[in-house]
Amino acid sequence: MDTWAVPGYTESLELGAGASGRVVLAVHEETGVPVAVKYLSESLRTRPGFVHEFRAEARLLGGLESPYVAGLYEYVESPDGAAIVMELVDGVSLRTLLTRAAPFDAEAALVVLKGSLLGLADAHRLGVVHRDYKPENVLVKPDGSSRLVDFGIAVDVGASAGAAGTPSYMAPEQWTGAPASPAADVYAATATFFECLTSHRPYSGDNLAELALQHVDAPIPVDEVPEAVRELVRRGLAKDPVERPGHAEEFVMELEAAAGAAYGPDWEERGRGRLAALVALLPLLLPSARSAPRTTTDTARTVLSRQPGPGRVQPWLPGRAGMLVSAAAVILGVLLSYGLQHGPGAAPQQAAQALATISAPPAVDSAEPTAPAASASALSSPSPTATPSPTLSASGTATAGTGEPSASATTAPAGETTTPGEPTTEATPTTASPTASAPSAPAVKDVAVTGFRQTGSTTATATIGITTDGTGPFSVTVSWFTSDTGRGLGTADGASQTFARSGATQYTLTVDHAFQNQGCYWAVRVTTTPASADGGASQQLLTRQCEIR
Structure with missing residues (x-):
């Protein structure tokens, strides 16, 4: 606790x-x-x-x-x-509003989409991809405006961070672990927009494999949305990211043009008013209405x-x-x-x-x-010297939803052999010298799992990157775990693998593993000796054979 x-x-x-x-x-x-x-x-x-x-x-x-x-x-x-x-x-999650009042009329749905897209646009200007846009991460305030929250799995544009997100809103390229791009956020925002208009998601596979195929290959269900916004949906849900708006700001411009042409110059005011009316029906769900300490x-x-x-x-x-x-x-x-x-x-x-x-x-x-x-500093608590209007991040999880990270792999070093559970050393001819001394172990600066993906019904591969500040010898230990809940690493699966490395300051390893235990979630943990400054790294994925619930 x-x-x-x-x-x-x-x-x-x-x-x-x-x-x-x-x-x-x-x-x-x-x-x-x-x-x-x-x-x-x-x-x-x-x-x-x-x-x-x-x-x-x-x-x-x-x-x-x-x-x-x-x-x-x-x-x-x-x-x-x-x-x-x-x-x-001080707002209510879009998921809550959809549960109680979906589908929205087009003007209200457009207002929600525009507000959160503007948040994405500011992130995209910084070179950041959110990767988890969904109704749970959009908050609607009492005035009908919306706010984007939870950047728990956000990465830099172009990062190869593996497959991650919430499956029902993941772009086709996210399923394959392609480098992160703003176009993936545009796809997720459009999928959420579609849900606002229809009260259901664009695709609803019974399991991850089926859902992935639908996102990659199934026709875009544009006939289910009002004709005035069909082109927006068609563009935003395009299978090829090149056919989508390249970033959120471009999509906002297309949205405003389509909304103005179809609904007139006052569409945004009317849409915000309808959203405000929906939030007004749920006053007890606002943080400001819930019991909070009173002060002078x-x-x-x-x-x-x-x-x-x-x-x-x-x-x-x-x-x-x-x-x-x-x-x-x-x-x-x-x-x-x-x-x-x-x-x-x-x-x-x-x-x-x-x-x-x-x-x-x-x-x-x-x-x-x-x-x-x-x-x-010790026992200090710097705090806001000034404060903004009431706002809230209502997501309790950095990687909420059923989507868990997985990723792509690279080639293993040639000639590498390992025995699970036993240290692997690399023999190097040496010559004794009265004045020579063995190189000291370097400080390990960073460890990252840049790729972790399922390759078969019981197999997975992980790509590991390590940076040191010297070329001396150190060892890398890779451990594997399975879990039914996705909470924590879970139970150790088989013996750990240990690799010895030296002679460089940047290393990449690709390690394969055949899982012995059953579990919907697989995880990998990487540690080093001497210990890394960041303590190591770990990553978890949801296996393809498990159904979405």
Whole structure:
């Protein structure tokens, strides 16, 4: 059970939960500002690969300043937990509205699509692909506007991060693990738009294999949507990403042209009004209507909001807030992995109490922008020095849904042989010398599972990348796991495999495995000796033979 709480905040209730974590409603004690706190689950916090991804999400949010995306206040990590403190979006998830009021009329569906597409557009300008656009990750506010949340599996454009997402909304190229592109987000947004118009998803296979084939080969069901928006659906759901709008901003322009031609200049106002009416029917589901602690600041009625930046988000490199958060998140991993445990003269109890915090506070409305703080200190809790209008990230999981990462593979080093469970060494002729000394083991800087995919009914392959700061010898250990729930790595499957490497600073390994145990989820974990600065890496996938439930 998760018991750790971010210092300096008073929590009131849970807003959402999933296998990867939970989101709670909280109030910043010094200012009375309501926030959403996203905690990494206890089971994943002990696994360095998931912590690395959680830090990456915070780093991304720190550089993404958009009125259409829930923003970052601070990232907090300690030996007892990790959390992202975000804006609290006072809204209802699109999934909730669809459950109660679908199908929407075309104008309301277009408004939802436009608002969240604008959030995608700001991310795409930074070179970021969301990869998990779906109704659960779109929040509709009481004024009918929408906000995009949960960048838990987002990656850089062009990254080969493997197949990931929620199957019912995944573009054809996502199923094959092709490099990430904004066109995949456009596809997922269009699939959600289709669901708003029809109350069902474009494709509904009984299992993953059937669903994948439908996304790749089945005709686009454009006849089910109003004629005025059929071309939008046809373009957005095109099988070939080249035939789709290349990024969200281009799709917004096409949407506005189609909506204006079909429904007149007031279509957006009418659509937003209808969405506002739907949200008004569900007042008790809004975070603002749920029991939250009251403070003296609540009665001051001070209006606080994010200071608007100078125009749109600029291409990466991010702004000062993002730069500080990006740099501090990298430093954070080193501090926690080395400084807190191995610092000279540090007492064990001091290390156990250390708390690293990265913050990127927004500026008070009508005041000069303030530079965000980025610090790693003991028992400190930097917090929003100013606060925005209430906003919320209602997703409790970084990889919600049934889609789990898998990926592509590369070629294994020639001549490599291994015996599961036994260290593999590479014999190198040596000459004894009174003055010669063996090269020291290098520091392992980074470990990544860049490819993990199922190759048969019981077999899988994983591609592993490792970076060191020297050419000395080190070893890599690969372990395999199976699980029925997808929560945690699961049960060890067979013996681990260990490989010895030396002579370079960049390494790529491809490792195959035949699974012995039954389980819908397979996982791989990679560790090194000496230990990597990021603690290692892991990845999990949902096997093709398991049905979607």
